[in-house]
Each structure stands twice: as structure tokens, then as C-alpha cells.
Amino acid sequence: MISQVFILSSKGDHLIYKDFRGEAGSDVVGIFYEKVTALTGDQPPVVMSHKDLHFVHVRQGGLYWVATTTADSSPFTIIEFLNRFTALVKDYCGSLSEKSVQMNFALIYELLDEVVDYGYIQTTSSDVLKNFIQTEAVSSRPFSLFDLSNVGLFGAETQQSKVAPSSAATRPIQSSREQGGKSEIFVDVIERMSVVIGTNGVLMKADVEGEIRVKCYMPSCSEMRIGLNEEFSIGKSQLRGYGAAVRVDECSFHQAVRLDEFDSHRILRLCPSQGEQTVMQYQLSDDLPSAPPFRLFPTIERDSGGRLLMYLKLRCDLPPKSAAINVCATIPVPKGSVSLSQELSSPDQSAELKLQNRAVDWKIPRFPGGTQLSALFKLEVPGLSSASMLEVGPVGLSFELPKLTVTGLQIRFLRLSPIQPGPSQRWVRYVTHSDSYTIRI
């Protein structure tokens, strides 16, 4: 049961406010914002309470999405509802930002009205909602994209020339109905990897979570067939053939996916509804099909002048054709480090000492596969002792691998049947993000 739902900008402006049950006063928004801002730390607790009222919030797109409740309802329901609601707003408005929400007040209010009735969640499926929101299609003002044209689909910058402009996928689903002609389908294979490499270079833990997302702008729903690699296998026992298998441990599908051909031909059949949906999610744990993409060879010593010398060699083990972009290595340094002098192997890299985090950030905009980069950092640490050498902690790496999936999952084909009249465009994109890539030293 939800008493109120409101959306706040990060500055605390009211964007949307809707009261469903009239149980709580109207100043709750202010109370919430005070509570949120009063807290320090990277993330305020999900549930906060004020007298009898409980606030549940999530942060997405730089906005606070808050629901309040007075009764004891499952917190999961509310969190899940808020997440779904943000997804819906994203579908209907194209993107999640303060601006897009502001421009679509009426539409979001309508959505909220349909999704929640007297605090009870009715439905969040965009297929069902289509029937009700249809009348509002015109009311969503054509949403201008010019200010977003440089933002990628998932906030990721891509540097591919062949690919559609990244803003292409951030438009409201309903405008496609007006424009009519342009029907497009975007399929993204996104993987996130978390890896821990031990001090001796041994892979201690590896986890890959992947998902296939489909964003569909088809005016009419036709059937879509997504073919995955034939060698795709699930679980350890089920190895197919002798070739290099693409293996995952576990996978789950969207409920709309029909799997009659999955067992035999690894084909997913679905009728995508408009908007974005996650068709398939899969996990692979403790086993990477190839070597981990980065290795680090550190040498850390104390020089005669009492400075800390860190000589780091970073090797990228990707296939030579691919490259990692936006690589950033975070090297924790001893407390009390004062200054940093650096020798980097190429000019486009940069390094910086962040005193607040006690870490050196080494940034590499582009890192082609099969190459090796090195850096020498000299740190001025007053009162350096051998104990503080131990404080040079595990190195965290964040990066993005475009056009590559670590598991090797590929989309063989993407077919629509019946064939669409008029031009239809299909886009497929692969990307691997680092979730947490830690190298212990």
C-alpha cells in the first residue's frame, strides 16, 4: 500500500507529487528532503521513517523517486514498484532526467494514475498500460533530444562510427506512433564483470552477469527471433559439441519469451512490447572462458629519499582487434601522502592524487588489446614506515569493453516475422562493463 508517490530533483524541487490515500500531510516532501540531505555517507538508507510514515526511495537518473507508506507493506513491493515505475517513465519519456520529467508532467501523472489506484499497484506492464495511456499519446509533447545527443544509452560513451547515434534509443516510445515510418529495434548485450585477482596473479574470483535488452520502437508487434550462438550451453554438465563452448551457469528469461526453439537451435522467440525490456539474464561465476582482460605487475619500494616508488605495468590481454576504453585504475596510497610525481608512457594518459580518497587515479582513455602500459608514481609521504607500505591497497579498475562480451555470447541473427512493411532498422550492440575489478597487491 502506497500513500504517496513523489519525485524530487537532486536539489529538492518538487517535480511530481501525488497523494493516493490522503493519510499523510502535504509537507512530507520537505521532511523527506531534510532527512536525505541531513545524512552523510554515500547512500542514505533505503527506508526512513518519520513518525508513522515510512519513506522508501530509490535514486535513478539523478532524481529521488519516493514512495511513502503508513502500513506494513512489503518493502520489496515498494522498491520493485519504484524501479518499474522509473522504467516506465523512461519508456514513455525517452530518458530519465529532471528535464524530461518536467516536460512530461501530465503524462507521468496519468501513468501514475493508471499504475496505482488508491495505493494499490494495479499493473506495470507496458502492454496493458498501452490501452489506457493511448489517449494521452498526444499529450506527451514531442520531446526534444538536442540536449541529450551526446549521452549514450546507458550513460556509456561509445566511440564507434558505424553505430547509430547513441541518442537514437533515447526517445519516447509513443513518438514512434506519430512518426509512423521509422521502426527500429535495438538489442544490447551488456555484461558486467567482477573479478578479484590475488597477489600472485591468480584469478581468485570471477563473476559475469549479463543481460540482453531489447528496446523496441515497432508500431505493431510482430514476432522477433533472436538467435544466439549455437554452442551456447547452460550449466556445467551440458556441454555441447567439442568446440569452444559459450557457457553460462544460469539464465532466466523474460516471461514473454518463448523457448520452443531454444533447446534445439538456441533461438529466443518473443513479441516485444514497446519500450525497453530485459529479455534474458545470465550469470557465469568462477570461470572465465578467456584470460581476465587486465593484469597488473606492480613493484613498490621505498627510495632513499623517503619517497614511495610505485612502478606499475598494466597489460591488456584482450584480442588485438578490440580495445578497452575509459580505463581508470584506482591505487590506494598510504595515509598522509602529500604529493605525487608521475611518469606515464603516453601523453593521453593522466594521473592524479585524490587526497580525499587517499588514492591515485590513473586514467587511460583507450587501451588496445595485447599492449602494455607502464607508469611510475613517486609519492611524497612524510613519516613513511614499513607498515604504511602495507596500506598500498588493492587496485580497483573500471573500464568498458565495447564490441565485446566476456562470455563470448553473440547474437547470430535477429529476424522479424512477418517482414515489416517499410524500412525497419535493427541494431545490435555489445558492451562489457567492469562492476568491480580488483587486483590485490
Added chain:
Amino acid sequence: MLDSNKDSLKLEAMKRIVAMIARGKNASDLFPAVVKNVACKNIEVKKLVYVYLVRYAEEQQDLALLSISTFQRGLKDPNQLIRASALRVLSSIRVTIIVPIMMLAIKEAASDMSPYVRKTAAHAIPKLYSLDPEQKDQLIEVIEKLLADKTTLVAGSVVMAFEEVCPERIDLIHKNYRKLCNLLIDVEEWGQVVIINMLTRYARTQFLNPNINEGSGGDKTFYGSDEDEDEDEEEKEKNPYVMDPDHRLLLRNTKPLLQSRNAAVVMAVAQLYFHLAPKAEVGVIAKALVRLLRSHSEVQYVVLQNVATMTIKRRGMFEPYLKSFYIRSTDPTQIKVLKLEVLTNLANETNISTILREFQTYIKSMDKDFVAATIQAIGRCATNIGEVRDTCLNGLVQLLSNRDELVVAESVVVIKKLLQMQPEKHSDIIKHMAKLTDNIQVPMARASILWLIGEYCEHVPKIAPDVLRKMAKSFTNEEDIVKLQIINLAAKLYLTNSKQTKLLTQYVLNLAKYDQNYDIRDRARFIRQLIVPTEKSGALSKYAKKLFLALKPAPVLESPFKDRDHFQLGSLSHLLNAKAGGYQELPDWPEAAPDPSVRNVEVKDSVRAVGTVTFRDTGGLWDLQGPQKVEGKSDSASGSESGSGSEESGSGSESVESEEGSESEEEEEDEEEKNKKKKKKELKKPVQETLTILHLVLCLQTIAPSSALKNYELLHRITGEGLSVEYCFSRQPFSPDANMVAVQMQFTNNATSDTKNLHMEDVKLQSGMRVKEFPEIGDINVAVIKNKRSRSCSKFFVSIQPPVGELMRPIFLTENEFKKEQGQLMGMNEITEKLTLDAKCRNEHAIVQRVTTAANLSRVPCGSDKECRFAGRTVTSSSLVLVTVATKEEGAAQLTVNCEKMLIGTMLVKDILLALTQ
């Protein structure tokens, strides 16, 4: 603009108004102008007006009444969407005067044709209830009616209404329990959450605790894996706990929902299993919950809270997933801390070394709070697991040389707690810590060290006075908490070693006497009176030593989640660790099981209530008196009642064969029999309606036979005196035991009189050669059917003969795998036969059909069109069965069967040969 004639202008105006509302601005003064437009034809304008009305109707009641008539008209609209939205808005207008109108509208909508409107009616119920609680009785009637509704759309909403209006009326659920369980999987996800939560509560009141018989240590469970509803009281005594079949039904039907995409559903099922399932089965939820850890951090946070509680009670459940709780550098602090909590709870003798190694790396983290929490966690591990205590202690002592004060301070505090458990052994550690007092600045840590030294001063007799001397020097600059401990230390030393420390103590006490803090002054005064012998001091000073140096019990480091489990998991109260408004305590298990028959009888009742059609049984009514005795009885009762009511129906009415099913599952033999009754009925009124009603009942419990299956006769109608029985192999996996083959039986009564109390008696497994040769045959029972009639009892001896092809289940292989497996099953295991195909069976399709009818195999994809390949596994022994049919010219063909069990192979060859040649 609102007065304009043009819709577009009106629309624009309404949009602006709605935007004002959305921003939280007051737009109420426009009310009259807006209300006028409620009758507007344009649906977009109309919707926005509705939005406006719902928001402001309460403030301007009189004007709002103007719009009511429009909604009343809308309620009769042919379009279901308009009916629904009219009802929705009508019920959202919070004006007390219209309560009767709302009541009427809800009642009407509850019997609307469209399920969508009925759903809206269900949603309207809580609204009306909150507006006027006096309508409760009438609303409960509506809820009762809607609960009987069979569409999935309505189920979720009506349970929401039930929970809000009358959660205490658990009796309303009885008759709908099974239906809800069965519909559950098709209900939309938000409804699922509510229903599952409601059913959890229901099950807690209606079923017995499945873990009731378990000793504290044993993991043994006594529940039968199957339904057992033996009413015999003596039986019950012998077999202490048997799970109610309805309880089992609930568990079985919710299990697939663990795969749901919706975290709320998964959590709801998880808490249901946690609260309701027998211990041995709770494990299934662990995997699902671990999966949730991969979603948004908000969800992670709540999941971890729940997991932390669960790990305290059922540690074994999450042990296999230990690695999933390792901390990632990108996790927010609160999640890190929760993960630590879980890891600590999971730690035991076997995995402690890995966990400690993990903890060691965590200590290097930059996140201060997290490091502190890690050190605490190490402390807790050390207290819980005796073997590693020394290792932990050493590790913590090493941390004392860390440069970070926070780390050191936290370690000192933890070491203090650990040392308290066995101080004798560790005087060197205390010495080491005494040295640290010079360096550590964090007051809490200093205080801890001082306390330790004071407490165990007899272990370190030389150092203690020295420390006190140093402290006395710096006394004035210390924090209050440290000062207090200095006084304490002084007092203790004075008592044990007064020679050396008398002066020092005096000095410290004097300093304290003039301290700014009254607490310290008080303490100094108190201690001085107590320990320093003066002429005035009373009896107390004699006991000073006892007072100060009494043995203090070691602190117990326990999880903050320890006491959380009295809240229902997954609830907001659990998350907050405080009662939230409206939290309903999960009821305790009942001492004795309430009558389970309430659910049975009422299912039939509801059927009768909805279907007003009465029917007469000319063919007699079959009743199964299997293990489900109660159900059988009620069956006959309701059947005969309705039958007698229509005695005078004309003979001109249509006769229809319809089925009513009831399932009987036998537990002693672990064999499930799907029994079906066929009734011949003469129907007086619309045939279709009865059919659908009966069909629904059927769907609840039986699997409809598929036409493709071959039926075998068990009892001919002449030998069976009118009763004929057919059976077939349903080829559906038999859920209670994967190594069993399901047999579906169909009973038809062709006689003129009722046959009652049909049951199996004396079911024997066939013994002898066949069992030895084919272990699979052991699954199939040979049944004796006893047929009790009103005048006589008849017994028929029947036996079920399973063809060998039914004793396997299909498996999926690729062509390569097939070839590989075939290569391993050569020689003795391969049987090849040449044959000439039947004239009708020359094409591939026909071959595939015939082979799959003869044996339960699945086709293997194959490159050439001359060959058809099939694969399967025998049910009990899981040995591979591979069949290849290679066709040649003019109907010649070659059949190859590869099977590890040669006997099965030969029999299968015969069967398939027969199927292909005839």
C-alpha cells in the same frame, strides 16, 4: 479556455491544470469550470477531468455531486474500459453522501461480465471502506462473492481488498484456498505478492508445524513427501506428522514463482518457504535470494537484511553460496556491512579460514566504517569458533601496529572483549597493549586498555603501576571516559598492590576531585570512601576488593539480527526492526490441525452456488474412496443433493458427457494415480455453463488426458458390471518422484445405479522375475479394485501392464552427442533389425509419430533425411536409450536400438517393429 467549444483548447487548458496539480500547486478555484467538462465527449479531456476531480472532490463536495450523474451513466456504458474508469473515479471521490451510490455501483460491478470491471470493483472496496467503515458487512459480502471469482485478473485485487477490510475473516478463504493456490502462477505479479502473504498467514493458522517433530539437533524430517490424509486416528499417532495435502499444494505451487522477475514475488515466496516449509525444503530459496543480490542496490539492501536474519536460524542454507556474499569494492557501505554480517553468521569450522582471509583484505579498504565493522566481525568469528580464537587474536594484535588510529582503536576494543574470555593465557598481549598507551589517541581504545590492565593487573604486576604513573601524569588532558578508567585502574591497583601505588592513587583521586566533570568527581569521592580505610568507613570497605575484582562475565558478541526473526520476513517491520502501523503478527502454528475438510466441502459448494443448474445422474455417481475419504464423501453428498433436486426434469433434455475429476494420490506405494470419473448427466438448463463449471473443477486437480496417448483397458464394462476402467501413461513427469512413471486412470460408469466407495484395495507390487529383470516395472502397481455397492460388494482383479516404451522419458541430445553416445553403446548393447515399413508409414512424419507413440522418446535433430533418431532415458536407472530408423528404397528400413540394458533393448525393438510394420 475551458469554456471554449474546441476540444483542443480544452485539452491544452486541462493539461496546464494537471501540471499545476502535479507540482503540488493549488488549482481548486477552477473547480466549477472543470466540472462542467466532465460530460465532454473527448476521451482525453475526460480523463484529465477525472484526474482533477479525484484530487479536489473532497474539498468541494457540493460541486462534485454535479458530476455524479455522469459517472452513473458511464457505469452502464457498453465499453468495459469506460465502465471501469467511471467506477474507479466514482469510488475515488471521497464524499460521504454518495456512499449508497458507491455501494450500489460496486455490487453491480462485482457481477459484471468483464473481469476488468470486476477487478476495479475489488479495488473500489477498500476505498469505500475507508470512507465509511460502517459498510463493512455489506462489503464483506461483495468480497466473498469476488473471492469465488475464477479469473486471475480479479484474484489479486480481491485479496488486497480482503486484507484491508477483513483480514480476520479467515473463514472466507477456506473454500477458495485451493483455487487461489492453483491460480497463483497466472495472477499478475503484484497480486501474487499479496496473495502469497495472505496465504502464509492462512497456512500458519490452518496447518501443523512441519518441523514439530524435529529434535533440536537432528535434520531428520518426518514428513511424507506425498499427501497423506488418512483420517485414522491411530495411524496418526504412529506417524507423528504428515503434511496436509493442501499445505503441500501451496508449497508446490509457489515454488516456480521463485523464478519470477519481480523481486517482491521472490521475496514473498522466500518468506513463505521460510515460515511454512519443512526444514529440509527451505534450501530452495537460497538460490533465488542469492540471485536477487545481483539487482539494484536498494533491493540488495533489503535482501541482505532478510538473509542475515535467516542465516542465524538456518545457517546451512546459504553455506554453498558463501562466495556470493564476498564484498565488492563498489558496494555502498551499508551493503558491505550487511554482507559482513552474513559472512560472520555463516562462518563455521570448515570455512573460517577462507572467511578470515577475505576479512584480511577487507581491512585494507579505504572505507573506515567498513574496516571497523570488519574488525568487529573478526571478533565475533573468534568468539563463536573456539579453534580460531588464537589466530584471530594474533591477527588483531598485528593490526595494533597499523598507522590508522581507527583500526587500532577498533582492534583494541575487540581484543578487550576477546581477552575477557581467557585472560590467563595472554598476559603478553596485555603487556603489548600497555605499551601502546603511549601512541593511541582514540579515547575509547585508551579506556579499553586501561580497563584491561586494571582487570588483569595480577597478570602484569610490574607494568600496571608504571602505566598508572604515566596516566596520572597526563590525567588532566584526558577525555572523560579515559579519566574514569584511570580512577578505576588506580582503585584496583590500590587494592591489589597498595604498597607501590598508594601515593599514586591518592594523587589521581585528588586530581579527580577537582575535575570539571561531576561524574568524575562523584566517582573519585565514591572510590576514596570505599577503598581508603578511614575511621569513619563502614563495613563496605571490607568488601571493596570483592566489589572491584569480582569476576566479570565475558561479553557475548552477538548478531544484531538475533532478535529480528519474530517479525515476519520481508515485511517493513522486519526491515525497521520495529512494529510498523498495521503490522500483523504472524500467528503461531496451531496445536492441533483445524478440520481440513472445510476446504474440500466448500469447493463443491461454491460450484453449486455459481452454477445454478441442477443435473440428474442417470448414470450414477462415482465416488472415490481412496485415501481422500473426506473429499469423496462430500462429493457424493453434493452430487446426490443436486441430483435429487432435478428429479422431474424432462427426458427431452440433452445428454452430455462430462467429467468431474478428483485426484487420489497414494502415498504408501509412492505411486500417483490419476483417477477420473466420468459421469453421464442429463442437463436441464444451459449445458454450456455446467460444462464450464465442471471443467474448472477438473482443471484444478487433474491433468486432462491428451488425445495422442494410447489408452489401455484395465477393466471391461461387462466384466466390471457396468464399470469400465481405462488407463494410459500420461508421459508427464511425476513430480513427487522423478523415478516414477505416472499412470492416468479413467473410470466410466455405464451402469444404471450409483456406485459408491470405489477404492483400491490390497495393492501389490508385482514380484518375481519381471521385477528382477526390469526394475522399472516396480513402479507400476497392480491394483485390485473393489467396488462396493449398496447391495453387494464386488471385487475386480486388474493389472496394469506397462509397455517398455513408457518406462522412459525423453531427453534432448544434439546430433554430435547422439553419435558419441551411440559409439559407446556398440556390440552387445546394439540390436539391429531389418524391416519393411508399413505402406502408410513411408514418410518421415509417420515414422516419427509411430515411434514416439510406441515409446516415450524425443527426436534428435539429424542431418540426413533418411534417418530418424530418437533418444531417451529409462526412468529408474537413467540408462540411455537410442533409437535409429534408417529408411531405404521401397519401404525397406533398418532399426537400431542402443541401450545399456539389453533386455529393454530387445523388448523395445519388438515394440517399435510392431508399431512400424502394422
